[in-house]
Amino acid sequence: MKALKFVIPLILLVVLVVLLARGLKLDPREVPSPLIGKPAPAFALTRLDDASRTIRRDDLLGRVWVLNVWASWCAACRDEHPLLLDFAKRARVPILGLNYKDQRADGQAWLARFGDPYTASMWDGDGRVGIDFGVYGVPETFVIDKTGTVRFKHIGALTPDVMATRIEPLLKQLDV
């Protein structure tokens, strides 16, 4: 009985410390996307490099594809860019860029300067499609499967770790 009086607060303390330690490690900016497991929002956008050609969500049905949201004004996009360029060399899936709230000329100049990993980039000047995808911090990266369902979302710059442990295995699993 005496020992219990000592052990119970100790257990409570340990539980509290574990919870707080866990809380410290969570990133409050990583908001789980409600889109995971849901159909990707429909869109019809013109290509960044050609305003006369339109890309629609349904054009991509039947294929697994990666959507990367970027902008010329986004510094973190520059950080992840080498990774995307490298991924594009190896990837067996289309990588679509969503040029978010950018000027066409700026976006094109940025790709010319840093290299273009995208199968195609779509121009979302007013950010409307970005809102539909729940974009709030560029860059963001989505993986969409053959049925047009969003399977994965990464917020912020891609890292080699995210590519190796999340995206590549998922693409393998989706059978591409």
Next chain:
Amino acid sequence: MSETRRILTRLALMLALAAPAALPARDAPPAADDPATETRMTRIAAELRCLVCQNQTIADSNAPLAVDLRQQVREMIRRGDSDRQIVDYMTARYGDFVLYRPPFKGSTALLWFGPAALLAGGLAVLVVVLRRRNRLGADRFEPDEDVDEEPTT
């Protein structure tokens, strides 16, 4: 009295001077044409969290995304959508996290009941301790210091 009034006057003056500075210098808020729409938009936006600057509402924030979302709310109001539809539109894209008043469901039960449960637990412990003490004899406590007593030297 007059001191208070002077401070208040100064405060009001300071606020009046600070207000224009707080507004964005460029691009005036678009479409304030219809005050009713604007009021309703502000009321809805005040319930929504801005994801860029997480401790501000969409009504308060000047982040580009918040400006866009306010515009979106305006358009939906003009289109005749209900408040419910507008809030659903936001949660479909950004999740329950955008709601400053999260809905009540299984995953949020702890959030809603946690503080009350902690309070009840604390009160229960307090009651148990007090009762136990009440049963103890007076000789188990240190005698109260009596201030009226002559100091013993």
